[in-house]
Amino acid sequence: MRRPRLPDPAALARFYQALLGGEINRPDRWTLDADWMTLHPPGGPVLAFQRAADHRPPRWPDPDHPQQLHLDLGVPDLDAAERDALAAGARLLDPGPPGRGWRVYADPAGHPFCLVRQASA
Incomplete structure (x- = not known):
């Protein structure tokens, strides 16, 4: 019997911290342990990462x-x-055609997210 992959909340928090910055597990209203981690990006919403014993990684764009x-993450320089x-x-899941302003990726647990070029001000 194949053992299910369990996403590591700490690894996901560190991954998104590398992309967004912020503080992992800031003491606040959240209960924190090895199965529940938080990331407080600067000026943004708190992201929470919870271990799921029956986690099935998404297979973008497969609806099954x-x-x-x-998440769509706005960035000034897509490359x-x-x-x-x-x-x-x-x-990288979908680089898109040359010149398209967004690309699709998977995080370490398989969740898709996009990097989207921000419009110049």
Whole structure:
């Protein structure tokens, strides 16, 4: 019998910290342990990562293995952000055609997210 993959909340928190910055497990209203981690990005919402014993990684864009969340992260330089995301452990899922302003990636637990080029002000 194949053992299910359990996403590591600490690894996911560190992955998103590498992309967004912020503080992991800031003492506040959250109960924190090895199964529940938080990331407090600067000026943004708190992200929480919980271990799921029966975790089935999404297979984007397959609806039989649906997304459990999807973040669109605005970035000023898509190529630089891609290098950072890949170095942090992301996988490129859809580079899109040349010149498209967004690309799709998977985080280490398989959740898809997009890096989206921000419009110049």
